[in-house]
Amino acid sequence: MRFIKGLAQDTLKLLERIHKQSKHHQVRQRAQCIKLSYQGYQINDLMKIFNVSRLTITNWFNDWDEFSLIGLYDRKGRGRKSKLNDEQKEQVKKWAKENSRNLNIVVKNAREEWGIYISKNLIRRILNLFKVSWHRIKRGVAGQPDPIEYKEKKEELENLKRQEDAGKIDLFFCDETGFCLIPYVPYAWQEEGEEIIVKTQRSKRLNVLGFLNRKNELETYIFECNINSDIVIACIDKFCERIVKPTVLIVDNASIHTSSFVFEKQEEWRQKGLTLFFLPTYSPELNIIEILWRFIKYYWLDFDAYNSWQNLVESVEYILRNFGEEYIINFS
Structure with missing residues (x-):
């Protein structure tokens, strides 16, 4: 039976200090193993204490015999050589x-x-x-905006924000989105051995049209039918009732926003104090309400929202109703 022998008192004190103070876990283990072996612990006992193989204990002993205290530390070049250069x-x-x-x-x-x-x-x-990780591939828009139009529109939008900050106008962003029982929750923190399962179910679609400003003021309309130009017009007509100062409404170039029926209404809305500002094509990042939809789908909807259609409707309505108080986004 093999044991570590002949340790001086100073060496034992040093091993004890290394065992208690070293920042390297393996070094602390090896120092304690050498000390316990000197105290009469057999290899089988040490294997159980440190949960390692007999070969590992033997290698620790060999390193101690050959290098003494230096043998407690990993040396450059140890371990299996890489297959690849x-x-x-x-x-x-x-x-x-x-x-x-x-x-x-x-x-x-x-x-x-x-x-x-x-x-x-x-x-x-x-x-x-190489810091290459496995993560979600983001969905992108189908094309790219015209760079000149994008630059001009972005500058105009920044100017509108400055006018709003100065109290000259109100600025709102408008868009539509939809929810169904196909979940938007691909990732979640889970303990080892645990598996969170969210059932995917076929369902109708809950559609939402919203008006949002940078102060987290939100007005929404919920439909279980498709949103078309007639619905957009009706919602904007309703929105005009709240206007108290000149208001600019930011919209994208979706067909339901650019139909002839919408253009025919623009003069009537201007007389009520509302002007439409159309974003450049393929530029969802300029519409802050897109951030709201993303937060709801990927962060705020709980797993149990997808258990049933009723749960989904109630969960979406709850978030929309409490946005600005319980749910807040910093748009500054």
Whole structure:
């Protein structure tokens, strides 16, 4: 039976201090293991105490015998050598980005190119080294705005915000969205072994048209039918009843906003103090109400909202009703 022997009193005191004060967990373990072995603990006992294999304990003893206190610390060059050099790792990253949803292709390329097998776990570790992570692919708009129009419209929008800040006008953003029982919750913090399941169900669609300003003042209209130009016009007519000063309404170029019926109403709305400002195409980031829809879908709706149609309707209505007090977004 193997034991550590011949430790001086000063060495024991140093081992005790390392065991209590070292910032490295493995170093603390090894210092305690050497001390316990000197005190008569057998290897089988040490294996249970530190939850390691016999080979690990033996390696700790060998390092102590050969290097003394220095043997408690990991030395450069220890551990399994990497299968891949730096250039190959760069190539793995390139292949992974080209085939981001199928790492089997990267495995295949490595076998064909270099004649070696690399596991998907190794590929993930290499990607982590390059700070490449697995996360949601964001949905984008179908096209790009005209750069000149975008610049001009953005400058006009900033000018409108300054006028609102000066108290000259009211500025509201208008848009529509929809909710159904297909959840918008792909990620959640879960304990190991736990699995949160949100059932996906076919359902009708709850459509919302909203008017929002940067002060978290929100007016919404909820429908279980499709929103068309007639509904948009009716909602804007209703919105005009609240106007107390010149008001600009920001809208995108959706067909229900640009129909001939909407254009025919613009002069009537101007007489009531309301002017429509149309955003450039493919520019949802300029409409702050898009942020509200995203917060509701991805952050504020609880899992149980998707248990039934009634739960969904009640949950959406609750958030919309309490927006500005319980639910707040900083648009500054």
